Amino acid sequence: MEFKELVKNRRSVRQYQNMLVREATIHELLEIIGLSVSAINLQPWKIKVISDQETKDKLFSATFGMNQVRTCSHLLVLCADTDYPAIIDRLSRAQLAAGVPDDMRQRARDMATDLSASMSPEQRLQWSQQQVYIALGNAINGAYSLGLGACPMTAFKPAEFAQILGLPSNLVPTVLVSVGYSAEPGPQKLRHPVSDILV
Numbered sequence: 001m002e003f004k005e006l007v008k009n010r011r012s013v014r015q016y017q018n019m020l021v022r023e024a025t026i027h028e029l030l031e032i033i034g035l036s037v038s039a040i041n042l043q044p045w046k047i048k049v050i051s052d053q054e055t056k057d058k059l060f061s062a063t064f065g066m067n068q069v070r071t072c073s074h075l076l077v078l079c080a081d082t083d084y085p086a087i088i089d090r091l092s093r094a095q096l097a098a099g100v101p102d103d104m105r106q107r108a109r110d111m112a113t114d115l116s117a118s119m120s121p122e123q124r125l126q127w128s129q130q131q132v133y134i135a136l137g138n139a140i141n142g143a144y145s146l147g148l149g150a151c152p153m154t155a156f157k158p159a160e161f162a163q164i165l166g167l168p169s170n171l172v173p174t175v176l177v178s179v180g181y182s183a184e185p186g187p188q189k190l191r192h193p194v195s196d197i198l199v
């Protein structure tokens with residue numbers, strides 16, 4: 001499908017068929033998400049994938065009535081990673097393995113180290129969350145490209161999610177994506193025209 005058509009036809013799907021999505025399809029979706037762009041290519045995200053009903057039910061209680069959390073096939077919890085020393089090391093190792101020249105590798109390391117060190121912890125979290133939202137765009141369009149329905153969600157309590165999922169303190173649940181086979185067409189597409197977007 002042409003990209004514009006895909007974006008035009010994708011809708012947030014909140015009702016799913018009672019059918020599990022194959023793990024291979026979820027893996028493909030994760031690959032699409034992992035291809036997302038990020039500042040200095042730091043990829044400061046981690047994703048928790050939940051398909052067991054008991055955990056989905058527990059997580060539902062930490063949302064603001066988001067029923068799709070417990071009725072979807074798989075729930076993706078997109079987390080912002082704030083552990084910049086580890087993020088920078090990981091990128092540097094990946095660059096080394098990919099044969100990136102030492103001077104380029106060092107430049108990326110220095111820039112990422114200086115930039116992250118110049119920020120407060122709150123700013124670092126915000127920086128990571130900005131990248132997570134880029135990944136979110138690919139998650140919802142990617143799900144649709146694979147024949148899946150998906151719904152992004154922020155109506156949840158991040159601290160409770162972190163506790164239920166036993167996440168380390170550097171990972172902050174930022175946005176959820178419920179995924180499954182659609183049982184509804186999704187709401188009508190309503191967007192402002194380009195003339196309204198321009199300032």
Ligand SMILES: Cc1cc2nc3c(=O)[nH]c(=O)nc-3n(C[C@H](O)[C@H](O)[C@H](O)COP(=O)(O)O)c2cc1C
Nearest residue numbers: 010011012066151152153154155156175186187189
């Ligand atoms: C960052 C973000 C957070 C959202 N949070 C929720 C949510 O908590 N619950 C929900 O039902 N939909 C949520 N949505 C879905 C939006 O309501 C939906 O994308 C919007 O109304 C446009 O509809 P469409 O996705 O069908 O085009 C969210 C969307 C985004 C991008």
